Amino acid sequence: MSRAFVFPGQGSQAVGMGRELAEAFEVARHTFEEVDDALNQRLSRLMFEGPDQDLTLTENAQPALMAVSVAVMRVLAQQGGVDLAKHAMFVAGHSLGEYSALCAAGAFSLADTARLLKLRGQAMQKAVPVGKGAMAALLGADLEQAQAIAADAAQGEVCACANDNAPGQVVVSGDADAVDRAIVLASERGLKRCIRLPVSAPFHCALMQPAADAMAAALETVAVTAPVVPVVSNVTASAVSDPAEIRRLLVEQVTGMVRWREGVLFMKEQGVTALVEAGAGKVLAGLAKRIDKSVSAVSVQTPADVESFLNAFNA
Structure with missing residues (x-):
């Protein structure tokens, strides 16, 4: 072994x-x-x-x-x-x-x-000041899908993939409004669940x-x-x-x-x-x-x- x-x-x-x-x-x-x-x-x-x-x-x-x-x-x-x-x-x-x-x-x-x-x-x-940033888990997304959602949600703000944890579990991180847009986009694109995470800061992003x-x-x-x-x-x-x-x-x-x-x-x-x-x-x-x-x-x-x-x- x-x-x-x-x-x-x-x-x-x-x-x-x-x-x-x-x-x-x-x-x-x-x-x-x-x-x-x-x-x-x-x-x-x-x-x-x-x-x-x-x-x-x-x-x-x-x-x-x-x-x-x-x-x-x-x-x-x-x-x-x-x-x-x-x-x-x-x-x-x-x-x-x-x-x-x-x-x-x-x-x-x-x-x-x-x-x-x-x-x-x-x-x-x-x-990052409390409340300015956020993270969300895009459940059911592969990395490529999540990256596309993050890019489309950014709109001049920061939104990026923070964790590629496992197939179907990718976390995005960035400005709170951009992360909220990513959640909406993910839902529109057929992902089964998108959850805003209870974290105090937007880790692993710019x-x-x-x-x-x-x-x-x-x-x-x-x-x-x-x-x-x-x-x-x-x-x-x-x-x-x-x-x-x-x-x-x-x-x-x-x-x-x-x-x-x-x-x-x-x-x-x-x-x-x-x-x-x-x-x-x-x-x-x-x-x-x-x-x-x-x-x-x-x-x-x-x-x-x-x-x-x-x-x-x-x-």
Whole structure:
């Protein structure tokens, strides 16, 4: 079995995430303490106890999701000897999950990753005034259809494909009026459902350029080393290991489309037969089934999941 480890993005957070892991494994507890110290914030208490509206804030959700993902990977390493260099072909993450992937693969320190994601969340939130931007899921659209709808809806404003998640699930992002026009056009063109998403900013489009500039400056100050396995970039849907290229692509990723569907297909073409989603939720495992049923996918987020995965891993 050829594995890739994948790491969830925003939207997978939920109050209580990581708590069972911290109670069961000292290494997970220490991971959360390390993130708390790096941010000078009791983020772990917010993760375990809420309130939900505070955890959902972009600047909290991003480092929190990364912390759970890295804790899962450290537990798997300690409890079952899982070593990415030996046991994985690739790592990949959805949007902020790309930072989790890079941290898990040793490209960034945990403290640097936490601080980068806190800044990334703040910069993305500040880039566009609340209410000016929006995102919508065009369900039933393929990428080409969604791109045509976005182009026709723009009318001089920003409207672009932000996430190509799976066949029939493309997300558009941009100015609120343009996104509303895209919803109307999509309906007129026969798409089954178009949903405006409950997000606080229009991620992965040109309106995020101020956040991209902030990340370019921040990434220049942080040490990046070659990951122990290649990372499949959101921007290129192909493998990258060079630290300078990793930096460049992380800046592009802020305004660029997340090419998740293509990234999964790239890993499959390279011989990956199984995806392991490390962290909160089961979104990526669900998308994998829609992208290519021949690639198996499991989610690991609780002590029971850890036990189940390691039993199969060491069988």
